[in-house]
Amino acid sequence: MKIAIAGAGAMGSRFGIMLHKAGNDVILIDTWTDHVNAIKKFGLKANFNGEDIVEKIPIFFPEEVQDYKDSIDVVILFTKAMQLESILKSIKPILKKDTKVLCLLNGLGHEDTIEKYIDKKNILLGNTIWTASIIGPGEVKLFGDGELDLQNVHPAGKEVALEIVKILKDAGLNGNYRENVKYSIWRKACLNGAINGICTILDTNIMSFGATKVSSQIITTIINEFAAVAKVENIILDVEEIKKLIISTYDPNKIGSHYPSMHQDLIQNKRLTEIDYINGAVFRKGKKYNIPTPYCQLITELVHAKEEILGAK
CATH class of the missing domain: 1.10.1040.10 (N-(1-d-carboxylethyl)-l-norvaline Dehydrogenase; domain 2)
Structure with a gap:
């Protein structure tokens, strides 16, 4: 699967790094100019449980994702809650008929917004207790352990949900499928x-x-x-x-x-x-x-x- 992470702040960077290190094809999308430019120039820097690393992960502003309009299989949403609608509008070119969207935002009620842009059978909801911090543009601190729970919104999405759970587990992100997410x-x-x-x-x-x-x-x-x-x-x-x-x-x-x-x-x-x-x-x-x-x-x-x-x- 080709995975796009929309919102490459602290948590989006953690997931991007761990999925990338596990061999997945990952791109990052963000609107913070200094952050995006720093990662483009120097790579994504991280203190990962005490070890300083740099991962070369492609990152784009939303208006730059046109070239990926036919290739993204899964979008993982890590924007701030109040930015959800604007990011969905801006990445609409990569949201194909069968693109799956996993929402891991903090807070309540996000499925109502996502359903405006994605067929219900392609929406997955979840939450995570992983932690991360931004040190500065292009640099994050990742520490401690965590896990995440997810579930398909529509019954037809369960098979893909289980596939995504496996990808997350293989990346060390401790994904779990929950019947009542x-x-x-x-x-x-x-x-x-x-x-x-x-x-x-x-x-x-x-x-x-x-x-x-x-x-x-x-x-x-x-x-x-x-x-x-x-x-x-x-x-x-x-x-x-x-x-x-x-x-x-x-x-x-x-x-x-x-x-x-x-x-x-x-x-x-x-x-x-x-x-x-x-x-x-x-x-x-x-x-x-x-x-x-x-x-x-x-x-x-x-x-x-x-x-x-x-x-x-």
């Missing part, structure tokens, strides 16, 4: 909802937040808000299991020293965040279902205030 997506959104916004507001890493006296009460309240809203959509979250998962991320020997992607975007790079697709999505759904979600509302509003204060774009 929406549970996994909500579970991941809940983890992000309990950590990303808080670490961004507090300007701290996961470990330092977890060490505070109030962290347990904060994450418990947020998890309960997610669970109450998810239940209306027939997703029953295991509150205690998710709380244990979140607490496990505090470990400095795992990802405790990691600054979440939202912190990287806003605090480190003055970029707008995905808060509207995580805590903000739960707040909006809560209003729709008449379920109070005060913590999710406050976190969303505080992150937006921080965006305004920092002049994020």
Whole structure:
């Protein structure tokens, strides 16, 4: 399969590197000018679990992908949630009738946007708990272990979904096929909802937040808000299991020293965040279902205030 990764930031770069190192035919697509130009000139640099490497992976701006209009088999989406529609519009030339699209974005509800551009039988949804950080244009830091879950949206897509799972496993990305991937997506959104916004507001890493006296009460309240809203959509979250998962991320020997992607975007790079697709999505759904979600509302509003204060774009 020829794989295009749309969104070659930290996570897109991780997947690109690992799939490329496993022998797959991979191209990267991104809109960040300095990042794209650096990779074109020097290759994609990475500190990969302590080892400095450089991978020569073709990278393009979206308007440059015309030459691949008949060759891309799978597109893996790793854009920011608020950029999803614009990237799909810009790469439309490579979205053939039978091109498969795997969405691994943070947040909730992305299938509604993707269905405007791709037949439902070609859409796969998933989520991942791999981590990565941008060091600077053309350079990333990859550390720790992770996995990802995925599932076809339409029953006709299962065979291809299993094939993609194998490709991801062979690349060391620990792909899993799940019969109810929406549970996994909500579970991941809940983890992000309990950590990303808080670490961004507090300007701290996961470990330092977890060490505070109030962290347990904060994450418990947020998890309960997610669970109450998810239940209306027939997703029953295991509150205690998710709380244990979140607490496990505090470990400095795992990802405790990691600054979440939202912190990287806003605090480190003055970029707008995905808060509207995580805590903000739960707040909006809560209003729709008449379920109070005060913590999710406050976190969303505080992150937006921080965006305004920092002049994020």
